[in-house]
Amino acid sequence: MSGRYEAQNIEAKWQQRWAESDMDSALNDDSREPYYCLVMFPYPSGNLHMGHVRNYCLGDAVARYKRMKGYNVLHPIGWDAFGLPAENAAIKHNRPPAEWTYANIDQMRVQLKRLGLSYDWSREIATCHPDYYRWEQWMFTRLMQKGLAYQQDAEVNWCDPCHTVLANEQVVDGVCWRCDTPVIRKNLKQWFIRITDYAEELLADLDSLSGWPEKVVGMQRNWIGKSTGAEVSFGIEGSGDTLDIFTTRPDTLMGVTYMAVAAGHPLAKQAAESNPELALFLDECSKISTKEADVETMEKKGMATGFHAIHPISGESVPVWVANFVLMGYGTGAVMSVPAHDVRDYDFARKYGLSIRQVIAPVDGDWDIETAAFTEAGVLINSGQFDGMASADAKTAIIEWLAENGKGAERVQYRLRDWLVSRQRYWGAPIPVIHCADCGAVPVPDDQLPVVLPTDLQPTGGASPLTECESFKHADCPQCGKAAVRELDTFDTFMESSWYMNRYTSPRNGEAMVDAAAMQRWAPVDQYIGGVEHAVLHLLYARFYHKLMRDAGLFTSGQGGDEPFKNLLTQGMVLKDGTKMSKSKGNTVDPKAIIERFGADTARLFTLFAAPPEKELEWHDAGVEGGHRFLKRVWRLLERVDAAADGDEDAAAVKLMRRTIHTTIERVTHAFEHGFAFNVAIAAQMELANALQDFKPAGPGGKAAYREGVEVLAIMLAPFVPHFACEMGEMLGMKQVAVLADWPVADQAALEQDEITLVVQVQGKKRGEITIAKDAGQDEALAAAQADFAIHKWLDGMQIVKVILVPGRLLNIVVKPA
RNA sequence: GCGAGGAUGGCGGAAUUGGUAGACGCGCUGGUUUUAGGUACCAGUACCAUCGGUGUGGGGGUUCGAGUCCCCCUCCUCGUACCA
Structure with missing residues (x-):
């Protein structure tokens, strides 16, 4: 009935038919539920390129399934x-x-x-x-x-x-x-x-x-990059201007010992006008900021501007520095520096001999501020009226004080x-x-x-x-x-x-x-x-x-x-030899070559089968051939459809065959409904194909089961290898074109089994299997296990302490020496 | 540094979410067919050994039972980076 599998002819034929029938157009038909499937x-x-192929095969499988x-x-x-x-x-x-x-x-x-x-x-x-x-x-x-x-x-x-x-x-x-x-x-x-x-x-x-x-x-x-904190306005000595900063730690405000501004900050530029050395430094910073790739190793550098800021609460005068780690593009391009409670400020203060004032103490235990900055929340100290407050409360209290005195406000800052x-x-x-x-x-x-x-x-x-x-x-x-x-x-x-x-x-x-x-x-x-x-x-x-x-x-x-x-x-990306396919690396695989050699269906099948969708896909020529081999194997299944029966019908084999068909329907459907694990869905269909290949379709029941299996395979392969599936469907004389067929629903009756195989464990280790009625209880199962020769020897001379039956799965017998 | 994810045969990867680890495919080994190569088909394929034992990165724990849950560690990948 089948002849050879000729991918090129089959694909040309079906592509033409699909185009003529206009079957892929979305309809303005609200009797059916709409589904919008989009690929980038x-x-x-x-x-x-292969990345496109992967993307579009995934999308097509989803669209066709729906x-x-x-x-x-x-x-x-x-x-x-x-x-x-x-x-x-x-x-x-x-x-x-x-x-x-x-x-x-x-x-x-x-x-x-x-x-x-x-x-x-x-x-x-x-x-x-x-x-x-x-x-x-x-x-x-x-x-x-x-x-x-x-x-x-x-x-x-x-x-x-x-x-x-x-x-x-x-x-x-x-x-x-x-x-x-x-x-x-x-x-x-x-x-x-x-x-x-x-x-x-x-x-x-x-x-x-x-x-x-x-x-x-x-x-x-x-x-x-949302962060919540406060905007604080510092005065500038000898000027009516203010230096505004954003901080997420207003609770550490009393620990400010200096200010740091970005090289691009107006204040830095102003200071540089009368300070050639500073101007040189600013110039240096502007060059480094974009070229230095590993920021991690970049040394913290800075220089005093000569300006001094006035602390909004204490009125204390603190020096304003330019620092290369302050970014002009974030916040206001200026920060308040609290070396006691920020590692960067700490490093910077240590390097330039700036003072460090601890204002937060751990809730319990001590902290040696000479050794490192304390960056956690805690209790306020050395903070005057705010002493004794917890960090969280102090944040609110300090923001309130600032707002009342027109020196700041609560503020949300975005990195965007x-x-x-x-x-x-x-x-x-x-x-x-x-x-x-x-x-x-x-x-x-x-x-x-x-x-x-x-x-x-x-x-x-x-x-x-x-x-x-x-x-x-x-x-x-x-x-x-x-x-x-x-x-x-x-x-x-x-x-x-x-x-x-x-x-x-x-x-x-x-x-x-x-x-x-x-x-x-x-x-x-x-x-x-x-x-x-x-x-x-x-x-x-x-x-x-x-x-x-x-x-x-x-x-x-x-x-x-x-x-x-x-x-x-x-x-995921498509890789070849462990790296991303790219022209410059010369490791590309041209989809055209694969299609010409094996056909589009093989290309589609391989890209979907070789890896789960979200993972990287390592291209493997041998794997492509494997996919092609599978299609040829399925093709050959057609030869035996409705072939003359040889021998008598084997009722148990037919029942098993039908069970395999219908569990496969469940497995493949599950893949589409949960996470699109098409690699598993295709594997399940390969198992079904293998089972059909081993099945001897004798007698009317056998022939019917075999045909059912091949038809189900044709339908469920349609989202993945649509041309192949359509051709199969036509050869089978199916009423509907495979890609338009109704998605099969598992027949619950076919899933039922009278007898089940139960794994028997002794002390949690597998020691054998028993075949038993599906609704057998624990006593029955235990008796069967004890009667089993291979299992019995593990129970001999032992006292049964506990028996666990997981219905349909296993029986675990816990024993101790008698 | 921070955040997320991961580690299962020679390889890609399965495991119904606590219940037979290694499905399916690739590769490999042996065989059949073939003038030969390829194709195709059949059998085998986690590891060590004779019964049996050991195995899911390493170490501990919970449980009748752990790839799966908890704690510690190592390594890898991705993202992000002086974000105040």
């Missing part, structure tokens, strides 16, 4: 099409990035289709298309009106090779996330979005993300900075702003959107070609009508990827960014799948953007939710 859309580099379970599934795909690589390629090939990008999209679409992924292609989007980015521009002008988007002169991260600024999140260990070049601090006027206004909500809502890996939640919590969204690059969405000499930065009105990026420009490296594009540059001021110039920076590409999941719900909507009714049906994403490398970047921005869209009135939280992704699966 790719950057169209032109070539699919369809078979009767859900109305939305499983879209598109292209994160703006970005730097397109510009670099354009420079190299001397062709505009648009051309390169669209050609790559065409190429990658073919590759995705070749894998047999069940996307709703009618919803395909490309972020570089004006129909897409116009809404991002529209949103930005709303944010400007609300004051949530603003332009500011600030010290920002600049990457020279990329010729653009970077967001904080794009600087990893002091180097550019893309090209690994150390970033430079530069003062530039840039566009920001006030993500810090949403810090509290972004933090609080993390608690609702029970379907996210704790690791990712933790990373985001860490990144937002506002999102820098402007980029000095060409291949991105234009920032919809017109700069007018009289009116300032004016948002482009809705009726002039989109601001279309000219697609025929040729970047040459260096500055963006937009800066020389006269036709783009000039525009009339929307407010006063005078000649003005357009903003020439473009958006960070994370802007596009921050809302694409919502756009998929109404991708061709020409009236609005999203359609509230469509959001109601589909959002939030039920299952999002992608790499963990986006834990703080994309996933934080997307959460933020979702809330911005909600607050812009595009949907209510009842319609689209407060969070964009209900469940998140972060897949």
Whole structure:
């Protein structure tokens, strides 16, 4: 009945049929429960790599399973099409990035289709298309009106090779996330979005993300970095100015013996004007801060400014120092130093001979402040009116005192900075702003959107070609009508990827960014799948953007939710020889080669079988062959379906076979419902295949059981190897196409067994097995064990102290010498 | 330093969450088929030994019973880093 397994022919045939029947489109059909399965859309580099394959095979398995379970599934795909690589390629090939990008999209679409992924292609989007980015521009002008988007002169991260600024999140260990070049601090006027206004909500809502890996939640919590404490205002001697600091330990306020400011702090700069030595030191600090990779080994250095601060409570005068460990980018760029209770301040004080005053004592026991700083909470000493208070109470009391005297207040500090969204690059969405000499930065009105990026420009490296594009540059001021110039920076590409999941719900909507009714049906994403490398970047921005869209009135939280992704699966990397596959290492495996040699189904099967989804996957050519071998083995099972029976029906064997079939259904279903352990689900199906192979389908019952097993296998393999499953289903003459078949439900009757095998332990050690009626009691089981020859010898001459029966599992007999 | 996760055969990994450790696959060994290689198939494969014993990084503990729970230690991976 079967012939040879010819993957190429089978896959071509089914891909064509699926395309013709349009079976993968999400329907506007509310009779079925909607399910939104999303994979992180790719950057169209032109070539699919194994990481994509893994990501998309996982997503496809989920989407196909949910369809078979009767859900109305939305499983879209598109292209994160703006970005730097397109510009670099354009420079190299001397062709505009648009051309390169669209050609790559065409190429990658073919590759995705070749894998047999069940996307709703009618919803395909490309972020570089004006129909897409116009809404991002529209949103930005709303944010400007609300004051949530603003332009500011600030010290920002600049990457020279990329010729653009970077967001904080794009600087990893002091180097550019893309090209690994150390970033430079530069003062530039840039566009920001006030993500810090949403810090509290972004933090609080993390608690609702029970379907996210704790690791990712933790990373985001860490990144937002909330800390509570006080803002304290110190006076500056001989000046009306104040030196403001943030501290989490207001209880140690009476222990302040000096102040420390960052090299970039105005006070430091002011002091340097009349102090060349200090100026030199500040210069040194500014160089080190970005280049020094291992901060751990960096020596604490400082220099006195000559300024003195006035303690807000005691009125005492304390010196102000510049210290290289104080960061300008956090808090106010200045700290109060309490060497007795902070290790950094302690080290610094020791090095420069500054005084140390203990103001907190341990609740019980002593502490030798000469030896080390005491950083725990305790009881206040040497603190005047606050003496005797516990740290927690003292915090409140001191904050109250400061507030009453206008010297400070309670304050919450976040590590999160506002999102820098402007980029000095060409291949991105234009920032919809017109700069007018009289009116300032004016948002482009809705009726002039989109601001279309000219697609025929040729970047040459260096500055963006937009800066020389006269036709783009000039525009009339929307407010006063005078000649003005357009903003020439473009958006960070994370802007596009921050809302694409919502756009998929109404991708061709020409009236609005999203359609509230469509959001109601589909959002939030039920299952999002992608790499963990986006834990703080994309996933934080997307959460933020979702809330911005909600607050812009595009949907209510009842319609689209407060969070964009209900469940998140972060897949592991694909490795070869223990390291990440990359072109520079020359250890890549081309998916195309695997597909050509073994077929898409084998590639899919291997990537899902070789490791649990969230773990790294070590590529192994022999393993791929093993996957292919399995498919061939299943294929051969077809030969014996409905074959002439030889011999009589073996009722016990048939019962066992059916039991195996139905426990497999339970096991595979469990994998889909709990954690997507597809490696285990596939292993279970391999076991079923092995059992079928060993089974002798004699008699009508035997034949029926064998056919049932092969059909169940065809159906349950469909989410993993859909072409193979469809072909099998067709050869079996199944009524439904395998990928559209109803997901099987285990027959409880088939799971029942009259007799069970019980493991018998003596003293907790396995000594044998007995076969016994399924409802046998403890006495019966014990009697059977005692009658068993192999077990009996362990009981001989022993007195039974205790017997434990775990129904259906084991019998443990505890004995002692008689 | 801090935070999280992990350590199971030669390898990737299972183990219904306290109940037969090593499912499934790879690799390996032997055999069958084959002119040969590959493919395919059959048998074996944690370790040591003859009964039997030992085994889930190391050490202790709880329990009739521990890979799983508790305490201590070692190592590895990931994240993060002078955050005041």
